[in-house]
Amino acid sequence: MQKLIKDALQEIQQASNLQELKNVEVKYLGRSGLITDLLKTLKDLSTEEKRTKGQEIQEIKKSFTENYLIAEKKLQKQAIEEKLTKEFFDITFNEINPQRSQQKGSLHPLSILQKEVEEIFSEMGFEVADGPEVESEYYNFEALNIPAHHPARDMQDTFFLNCPTDKKQGQLVLRTHTSPVQIRMMEKYGAPLRLIVPGRVFRYEATDATHDSTFNQVEGLLIDKNISLAHLKGLMQEFLKRFFKEEATVRFRPGYFPFVEPGIEMDMLWTKNGKSKWLEVMGAGMVHPNVLKAGGLDSNKYQGWAFGFGLTRFALLRYNIDGIRSLHSNDLRYLKQF
Amino acid sequence: MKISINWIKNYLNLPDQKDWEAFGDLLTVRTAEVEEVIDLAKSFDHMVIGQIDEIRPHPNADKLKITVTNIGSTTHQIICGGSNIFVGQKVAVALPGAKVKWHGEGDLIELQASKIRGEESFGMICAGSEIGMKDEIEGGILDLSHLKDLPGTPLAEALNKNDIIIDIENKTLTHRPDLWGHYGMAREIAAITDQKLKPIKFFEKYNLELPNIIDIDLKETKLCPRYLSITLDNIKVEESPNWLKTALENTGNKSINNIVDATNFVMLELGNPLHAFDTKQIEGEKIIVRKAKAGEIITTLDNEEKKLDKDILIIADNKKPLAIAGIKGGLHSGINHKTKTITLEAANFEPISIRKSSVKLGIRTDSVQRFEKSLDPLLAEKALDRLVKIILDLCPSAKIISKKQDINNFKYQPKVIEFDLDKACQKIGIEIDKKTAKDLLEKLEFKIETSKGNILNVTVPSFRATKDINLPEDLTEELARLYGYEKIKPIIPELSIRTIPRPNDELKEEHLIKDILSLELGFNETINYSFYSLKTIENSNLNHNDHITICNHLSEEQTHLRTNLIPNLLLNAKENLKNFTEFKLFENGRTYKLANSFFPVEEKFFAGIIVLNDKSITEPFYQIKTAIEILLNRLNINSLKYQKSQIDNPLSHPNQSATYFDFKTQKEVINIFTLHPQVAHNFNFKKEKIACFTLNFSALHQLPHPPRKYKNIAKFPSITFDISLIIDKNQEIANIEKTIYKADNNLITKIELFDFYQGENIPKDKKSLAFHITLQSDNRTLQDEDMKNIQNNIIKNLEKLNAEIR
Incomplete structure (x- = not known):
């Protein structure tokens, strides 16, 4: 019996991993283990x-178990340490057959940026509005102080639609800007107004590196009492700062849009490769009294500004895309980058 | 429009600038956008006048000659191939460092001293086309012998190219008729730079006793508010003097002859277009300003025949049209070297009619550009007075032989605007005191004679009064830009309680769907044009009559407004198959459909497409279905009923199309379908498996979105067992599941198809299916007994469907 316990303890010591140790346990304490067998012999003995x-046997079993637990603890620790130090793991490994697994989807850059712009303006207290893409000449031009045959209509080459005309509304056109929504919102809600309108606009312009027949614009409108160009400058600097994530320097210069007076163009100082230049980013100005009137507002009581910028242009700047055409190419090699 | 600084300097003491770019910037922030500042002299750097002293043959080339050319300080050997060189000739010499165009072609190349066929050549003797000018003789060099300048004179100086040209973006002058001439621009520059504008000289001493010579019959007083005319004799038509040629050429105009150049000069100076007729060609001694007769024909100055109609205003004599009023002169009565007597026209035409006629005729001229901006009728007379003065200067022999006729039908009344300075400042967002405001406005020739407090009575100068300045707001702009927009300090506007933004749930849901489709379901978002072509419509089995068409489309690819988002997605898919074999695309956009109302119906749609390889074991239809179900679950929409499509969708496979249907509106909100094989063929797809969905977002957004409600997790354990069966191939899974549910609607809580097989070992018309079925009760622990009962019921029910249970 003394030999048995001596052997057992030695075997426990010699076990070099958990599996070997387990085998030792089975050998001694298993259903037909050596110690188990010894216990089985007891039933044939006298009471004394x-x-x-x-x-004596219980002592042996106890000693075995104690030693076993110590050894087990040691080997467990050893096993974890082995995993931590030795187990090879290649983080650069790719799944071998991704075909069957989920592919990564993507949002279009214009969608991403539109949402960002909406969020920034929402945080600044603007609501987001929407309007039709097929507009009437009335909303697209007349109501915006661009009467028929005004030279300004040249600035916005227009797609006309083959549809019946209306006496007040004129012909149907694809909107050339998001500005008609200004009138629609004034008609709907009156003043004050504090909103932006992201949307698709159309120009009768052949496609080249900087022009396209379709692009995305964001219109802004702030109408209240005592609203000034200083507020426009303040908000735009803040917007650009949040959008481009760095301090923005802007400048105003005269610009001509019939629906605003004073009319301004806003440039942003843009630095690329260490070179700075003024980049035209939006048209803006104080809403023209005729426009307020068309929207049913009292221009003696209310005043404010409007702005419009090309989201498409911002997308080119943000992502360093060199031509407008790729934005409508819908090539997955390009879409998947976003 | 190109503005010459040398020309501007005639009207004010504009100091030379170190940095003309900065000067351009100043104009940009005060007045109008400067597109480019061009230093004309720059392209003549390292070029001088040379004089050829000696010519001898080149020993190694027949066509080349060796010259010794004097460039003032020294002489150089220069090799030249010009056919017209001679000793004593003055020539343009480009020295090493100059940039020239070899033989007038290609890019500019910097010259270096080099050997030509073994002989040294220090620079080159230039042909006109090599330095951006015209070639007078084919293969000849530019002969400058007529110039008085000595050898060594910088070429820019000799050619009068020491000028700065400010090129202004025309669009930014749309509302400023006064800036379409150098004098107007000078007035602006004077105001900006705080200089004094000098007056210009006009002819004044008209003789009222003289006859008319040419009578004016002004029939259209509305279309022509003013027509002035005068006739001069003893005219000598000849080449213009240098100063005039330079002024025109440096601003991008061609010099023609002294008379035509004079009319153009005054137009470019004062902004009012002018015209000179050859008096001899005016038949009946009469000029009639009338509308053209339908079909009347005129040959314009550039020898183009134009057919006129009865809305177009013309200048005619008794027999024929002489000119298209305010647009272009006629060839017949134009000035040529034989002309001895001229009749000058200075007029004012109604802008809208000019514009309409110009568009109709497809003629856009400097004259149209100015008249369409609403010119000041007072300016016409000034322009004539100035033109007469210039012509008399150019052609001293000329004699005025008629009186100055002035037929006019306008009443000039100075425009006075009550201008509230406080209100203006409140709009600009800056305080400007009354004195400053007054000074600034007066620099632009506004007159402020009376004022009450900060309310100024501002008289608008006539040249700003036609259209540009009408309202106090217009004066606010004048004040703001002259004061300087850069002085406005940025302020963040207050957000008052009243203006808490209204939410836009529709837009939010649109973004949410985009996010789910792309970020969760693995679709890539595309953005297509709103149009497509007739061919695409036909390829898609759509009816072109349902489409709105564009009157003035840009290309045949963009003629119809889309009524469906799928066709453009199919084009995208086809294109992307060049680089990818399997993908999912979606788009969010509008469709445009004819309606009974004036405005067409615009609906917002989502559409998607899944393209799978033909070897793929799954059907894209099922992937689309799964995607839509996940989407609807995310959006909390559970009121739609899924069923076989009831409406024919021309794009879809007739048997592989289903719809999510709204009972209330009887509207198919979402369609999912396998692409119609014919459409697939039309779009040139080969074996790809393609399925699509279209989702009417405008309709979907109207559906109830009941908030998610938490359901208690079952307290009692569930039992799951499997059932395998072989059943007719044509039995719908939904029907089988329904049959299984019937066994016990309460306790069966989940049925999940986990195996599907067709093929070997199964009869051809059968399929093998296996389901996990889960039983669950809310109020007790289920017993084996329950399971056995249900199993038996299921088997009994399925057997009614001819299923064989395995």
Whole structure:
């Protein structure tokens, strides 16, 4: 019996991993293990013998278990350490057959930026409005102080639609700017107004690196009492700062849009490769009294500004895209980058 | 429009600038956008006048000659191939460092001293086309012998190219008729730079006793508010003097002859177009300003025949049209070297009619550009007085032989605007005191004679009064830009309680769907044009009569407004198959459909397409279906009923199309379908498996979106067992599941198809299916007994469907 325990403890010591240790346990304490067998012999002994022998065997079992637990603890620790130090893991490994697994989807850059712009303006207290893409000449031009045959209509080469005309509304056109929504919102809500209108606009312009027949614009309108160009400058600097994530320097210069007076163009100082230049980013100005009137507002009581910028242009700047055409190419090699 | 600084300097003491770019910037922020500042002399750097002292043959080339050319300080050997060189000739010499165009072609190249066929050549003797000018003789060099300048004179100086040209973006002058001439621009520059504008000289001493010579019959007083005319004799038509040629050429105009150049000069100076007729060609001694007769024909100065109609205003004599009023002169009565007597026209035409006629005839001229901006009728007379003065200067022999006729039908009344300075400042967002405001406005020739407090009575100068300045707001702009927009300090506007933004749930849901489709379901978003072509419509089995068409489309690819988003997505898919074999695309955009109302119906749609390889074991239809179900679940929409499509969709496979249907509106909100094989063929798809969905977002957004409600997690354990069966191939899964549910609607809580097989070992008309079925009760632990009962019921029910349970 002394030999048995000596062997057992030695075997526990020699086990070099958890599996070997487990085997030792099975050998001694398993259903037909050596110690288990010894215990089984007890039932054939006298009461006295049962007590002394039994005690002896229990001692052996106890000693075995104690040693076993110590060894097990040691080997567990060793196993974890081995995993931590030795197990090879290649983080550069790719799944071998991604075909079957989920592919990465993507949002169009214009969608991403539109949402960003909406969020920035929402945070600044603007609501986001919407209007039809097929507009009437009335909303697209007349109501915006661009009467028929005004030279300004040249600035916005227009797609006309083959549809019946209306006496007040004129012909149907694809809107050349998001500005008609100014009138629609004034008609709907009156003043004050504090809103932006992101949307698709159309120009009768052949496609080249900087022009396209379709592009996305964001219109802004702030109408209240005492609203000035200083507020426009303040808000635009803040917007550009949040959008481009760096301090923005802007300048105003005279610009001509019949629906605003004073009319301004806003430039932003743009630095690329260490060179700075003024970049035209939006048209803006104080809403023309005729426009307020067309929208049913009292121009003696209310005043404010409007602005419009090309989201498409901002997308080119933000992502360093060199031609407007790729924005409508819908080439997955390009879409998947976003 | 090109503005010459040398020309401007005639009207004010404009100091030379170190940095003309900065000067251009100043104009940009005060007045109008400067597109480019061009230093004309720059392209003549390292070029001088040379004089050929000696010519001898080149030993190694027949066509080349060796010259010794004097360039003032020294002489150089220069090799030259010009056919017209001679000793004593003055020539343009480009020295090493100059940039020239070899033989007038290609890019500019910097010259270096080099050997030509073994002989040294220090620079070159230039042909006109090599330095941006015209070639007078084919293969000849530019002969400058007529110039008085000595050898060594910088070429820019000799050619009068020491000028700065400010090129202004025309669009920014749309509302400023006064800036379409150098004098107007000088007035602006004087105001900006705080200089004094000098007056210009006009002819004044008209003789009222003289006859008319040519009578004026002004029939259209509305279209022509003013017509002035005068006739001069003893005219000598000849080449213009240098100063005039230079002024015109430096601003991008061609010099023609002294008379035509004089009319153009005054137009470019004062902004009022002018015309000179050859008096001899005016038949009946009469000029009639009338509308053209339908079909009347005129040959214009550039020898083009134009057919006129009865809305077009013309200048005619008794027999024929002489000119298209305010647009272009006629060839017949134009000035040529034989002309001895001229009749000058200075007029004012109604802008809208000019514009309409110009568009109709497809003629856009400097004259149209000015008249369409609403010119000041007072300016016409000034222009004539100035033109007479210039012509008499150019042609001292000329004699005025008629009186100055002035037929006019306008009443000039100075425009006075009550200008509230406080209100203006409140709009600009800056305080400007009364004195400053007054000074600034007066620099632009506004007159402020009376004022009450900060309310100024401002008289608008006539040249600003036609259209540009009408309202106090217009004066606010004048004040703001002259004071300087850069002085406005940025302020963040207050956000008052009243203006809490209204939410836009529709837009939010639109973004949410985009996010789910792309970020969760793996679609790539595309953005297509709103149009497509007739061919695409036909390829898509759509009816072109349902489409709105564009009157003035840009290309045959963009003729119809889309009624469906799928066709453009199919084009995208086709294109992308060049680089990818399997993908999912979607788009969010509008469709445009004819309606009974004036405005067409615009609906917002989502559409998607899944393209799978033909070897793919799954059908894209099922992927689309899964995607839509995940989407609807995310959006909390559960009121749609899924069923076989009831409406024919021309794009879809007739048997592989389903719809998510709204009972209330009887509207198919979402369609999912396998692409019609014919459409697939039309779009040239080969074996790809393609399925699509279209989702009417405008309709979907109207559906109830009941908020998600938490459901308690079952307290009692569930039992799951499997059922395998073989059943007719044509049995719908939904029907089988329904049959299974019937066994116990309460306890069966989930049925999940986990195996599907068709093929070997199964009869051809059968399919093998296996389901996990889950039982669950809310109020007790289920027993084996429950399961057995349900199993038996399921088997009994399925057997009614001819299923064989395995």
